[in-house]
Amino acid sequence: MPGPIKHRILVVDDEESIRLVFAQLLQREGYEVATAENGFEALLQLKQVLPDVIISDLNMPKMSGFEFLSVVRRRFPKVSVIASSGAYGSRVVPTGVLADVFYAKGQENLEALLNSVAHLIRNSAARAMAHERESAPVWIPRNGKDSNGIPYIVITCTECLRSFPLNVTTEENQEVLETHCLFCSNKVNYIIDFSLSVTSPPKGPSASIRTTGTAA
Numbered sequence: 001m002p003g004p005i006k007h008r009i010l011v012v013d014d015e016e017s018i019r020l021v022f023a024q025l026l027q028r029e030g031y032e033v034a035t036a037e038n039g040f041e042a043l044l045q046l047k048q049v050l051p052d053v054i055i056s057d058l059n060m061p062k063m064s065g066f067e068f069l070s071v072v073r074r075r076f077p078k079v080s081v082i083a084s085s086g087a088y089g090s091r092v093v094p095t096g097v098l099a100d101v102f103y104a105k106g107q108e109n110l111e112a113l114l115n116s117v118a119h120l121i122r123n124s125a126a127r128a129m130a131h132e133r134e135s136a137p138v139w140i141p142r143n144g145k146d147s148n149g150i151p152y153i154v155i156t157c158t159e160c161l162r163s164f165p166l167n168v169t170t171e172e173n174q175e176v177l178e179t180h181c182l183f184c185s186n187k188v189n190y191i192i193d194f195s196l197s198v199t200s201p202p203k204g205p206s207a208s209i210r211t212t213g214t215a216a
Contacts, residue, residue, distance in 0.1 A: 006032040007121050010051040012042045012068065013084070014060040018105070022055060025110055026117070039063030043071065043161045050079055053120050055113070058085040058097065066096060067156065073098040074158035074189075077131035080120035082113070100127060155179065159186035168192060 009031045011022045019035045026033045034051065036042035038060045054072060058065035069081055083099035086106045093102040101116045120127065145151050146167070156163045164182040178189050 006030060007053070008032045008034065008049070008051040009117065010034050010036065010042060010045060010054045012036045012039065012054065012056040012060070012065070014038055014057060018057070021110075022113070025114065029114060031117070039065065039068030039071070040163070042068060043156070046072070046076060047161060050076060052124065053080045053082065053117050055082045055084055055103070055117075056099075058083055058094075059087065063156070069098045071156050071158055071161070073131060075161065078124070078128040080124055080127055082116055082120070153190075153192060155181075155188055155190055157181040157184060157186055157188055160184040 009026050011019050011026070011033060012035070013019050013022070014037050019037075023033045023035055034045055036045055039056075040063045042054070042056070043063075054069075056065045056069055060068075065083060065085075069083060072079055072081060081099040082101045082103055083093060083097045084103045084105055085094075086104065088094050088102070088104060089107060091102055091104060091108070093099050100120055103113050103116065146165075150167050150169070152165045152167045154163050154165050160181060160183050162181070162183045166179060176189055176191055178187050180187055
């Protein structure tokens with residue numbers, strides 16, 4: 001007889017040590033684990049196979065967790081998500097982060113992370129229905145200026161998952177905007193949000209991971 005179905009977890013973090021610790025922890029619990037260094041690499045994997053749960057850092061190069069998780073919520077609403085960071089002290093999901101659970105690196109023990117993964121898997125059907133009813137525009141950070149000095153952003157299409165630059169002449173804070181994808185017929189709803197509440201915090205020393213104690 002075939003064995004039990006293994007649930008798949010995708011760990012997204014630019015720090016190799018964090019990916020390794022999370023992967024080993026989850027594999028010991030019987031999960032199938034894949035890893036990615038940033039949001040772009042994770043999206044490439046999502047084109048091939050969908051995990052049951054994604055655990056994603058927030059402050060990463062190339063594509064931040066803020067943007068990555070907003071793309072996931074729009075394109076793959078059935079996938080449950082845990083946001084992870086050492087920059088926030090509360091277990092409450094930070095404002096602007098489209099995640100089901102928040103894991104505070106260095107402040108919560110790993111048992112809490114395992115409990116969150118198991119809880120999300122048990123309640124995946126109800127969460128998927130809730131996600132599909134939500135409006136989730138893609139969160140877009142400022143990317144800089146082009147060779148002519150014009151500010152631009154990089155948008156990732158929530159349908160084909162390809163990215164393209166878009167010049168911006170004004171900064172409409174907290175307003176949902178819309179643009180056509182350059183590669184497919186999809187329209188992308190997005191927000192250019194420069195408020196401190198959703199700005200990726202400065203990258204500091206790696207948060208130590210607590211491995212002992214009992215989950216709250």
